Amino acid sequence: MQAAKPVLYSYFRSSCSWRVRIALALKGVDYEIIPINLTKDGGQQFSEEFQTLNPMKQVPALKIDGIIIGQSLAIIEYLEETRPTPRLLPQDPKKRASVRMISDLIAAGIQPLQNLSVLKQVGEQNQLAWAQKAITSGFNALEQILQSTAGKYCVGDEVSMADLCLVPQVANAERFKVDLTPYATISHINKTLLALEAFQVSHPCRQPDTPVELRA
Amino acid sequence: MQAAKPVLYSYFRSSCSWRVRIALALKGVDYEIIPINLTKDGGQQFSEEFQTLNPMKQVPALKIDGIIIGQSLAIIEYLEETRPTPRLLPQDPKKRASVRMISDLIAAGIQPLQNLSVLKQVGEQNQLAWAQKAITSGFNALEQILQSTAGKYCVGDEVSMADLCLVPQVANAERFKVDLTPYATISHINKTLLALEAFQVSHPCRQPDTPVELRA
Incomplete structure (x- = not known):
């Protein structure tokens, strides 16, 4: 079978x-x-x-x-x-810790505060400011952390779980009109990753449920 | 050295x-x-x-x-x-997935929505209702998940990372006056875990920075 x-x-x-x-x-x-x-x-x-x-x-x-x-x-x-x-986690336990720290920073420290159900609770007139605050506060920390962990990607030169969290979070930041100028490292890594096929085929603009007007 | x-x-x-x-x-x-x-x-x-x-x-x-x-x-x-x-993660990958799912449910799905900095943003008069909503919504899911994963503890009969997340979250629930009656499995596992020495020596009421009036 x-x-x-x-x-x-x-x-x-x-x-x-x-x-x-x-x-x-x-x-x-x-x-x-x-x-x-x-x-x-x-x-x-x-x-x-x-x-x-x-x-x-x-x-x-x-x-x-x-x-x-x-x-x-x-x-x-x-x-x-x-x-x-x-592999999406490096072999060295210390580098694995960096990957998981960055992943959790985004997955527990940023995304939950700006997801759909929380923004509904916050009320329409406060949504944008609320989401921007959550994202900039997390990105301020992330930009600093990446100074010591990043190579070509978030941790060294291998794509890792941290990168899988980074790109979708940057897309959210753009959707919520966050000024990304202060985040040169984040922006640079994001751009590098978006050139990879796996990030393109999985992109929100290319899914079976993507509305026609958002397709690319 | x-x-x-x-x-x-x-x-x-x-x-x-x-x-x-x-x-x-x-x-x-x-x-x-x-x-x-x-x-x-x-x-x-x-x-x-x-x-x-x-x-x-x-x-x-x-x-x-x-x-x-x-x-x-x-x-x-x-x-x-x-x-x-x-070990705090079981050997079987499927059970490890259950442990991590429960851990993330609490660490990304509940705790971030009721932590100090978010509650400050929500404003004093809304804090309690906000925290209660975050916790009950997560606990409703968790109680259901535990029906299929739990043994003596969250996943089977070995203490795991999931249990390390559970007990502190139940303490938060109690602090925010969440009615725990609907959560029989959560409550039972919590009680069993609190009898273990590692959960006792690490308890908030026994830390070097615990204020005298909260010590036990």
């Missing part, structure tokens, strides 16, 4: 979904996408069917090897352990 | 600091604490000296093996890789 193709529950614009799409592309995993529209029908992530799959009512969730995993970094770590090539 | 003792920058009440204190206790790492008071002097994490150590201006940060690591889960993963006994 052939193993079932992994299924990614994804939303084109979700930065956390994009992280996982990059990982799958880099590792050459063939997968199917089931789009979950976070704004349509009051949010398809709240459907009973999806809640059974992911009680967090969030994307991404990955059905793979007979299990369902939620939380993008947990998914990427699982892919890394079960499909180790090419 | 003797290796320098690890130094943990910690605040007694910080749930993220507590996670790391439990890991250090379980692994029997002898360390020194430098308390960073998040409320005194307008927040000691904002001092120039501390910012140099941790640009995120957050605790915990761990100085160890010649490096400084921020972000609690990155610290715990580093400890796991360099001091593997007793």
Whole structure:
């Protein structure tokens, strides 16, 4: 019996979904996408069917090897352990710590504060300022950290999990009109990464659920 | 030359600091604490000296093996890789995925939304409702996930990184007066864990910077 193709529950614009799409592309995993529209029908992530799959009512969730995993970094770590090539974590534990620190800085320190459900709570007139504050505060720290960790990419010269977090977060920053001038290192690494195929095929503007007017 | 003792920058009440204190206790790492008071002097994490150590201006940060690591889960993963006994991640990749999913659910999905700096932004009259919403929404998901992962602890019968996240988050829930009645599994596991020595010596009520009136 052939193993079932992994299924990614994804939303084109979700930065956390994009992280996982990059990982799958880099590792050459063939997968199917089931789009979950976070704004349509009051949010398809709240459907009973999806809640059974992911009680967090969030994307991404990955059905793979007979299990369902939620939380993008947990998914990427699982892919890394079960499909180790090419690696997304360096071999040296100290460098791995840098990769995970940067990943968590973005995944726990920035993204949760500017995601859709929080911005709804904050109220329409405050959303932009709120999101900008979360992102600039995190990017101020990140720019400083990258001074000592970065090579061509976030940590040295190998693409790592940290880079999978960086690019989608920069896209969010642009969407929220954050002035990126103070973040020369972040911007430079982002640009370098966006030239790689795995970052392009996984891009929000090229997903099956990307609205026609946003396609590129 | 003797290796320098690890130094943990910690605040007694910080749930993220507590996670790391439990890991250090379980692994029997002898360390020194430098308390960073998040409320005194307008927040000691904002001092120039501390910012140099941790640009995120957050605790915990761990100085160890010649490096400084921020972000609690990155610290715990580093400890796991360099001091593997007793292990805090199971051997089976699928179970490791469950541990990381639960850890991230708390560390990225709950804690960041109810931490001190966010609650300050939300304003005093909204703080309690805001924190309660973040915690109950996360705990609703967690209680459901634990139905399929839990044994004696969050994932099976071995203490894992997920448990290091659970106990401090339940303490936060209690501080924000969340009704824990709907969370029978969470409450039961929390109680079981609190009986373990590593969770007791690391408890906020027993830290060098615990105010006298909160000591136990």
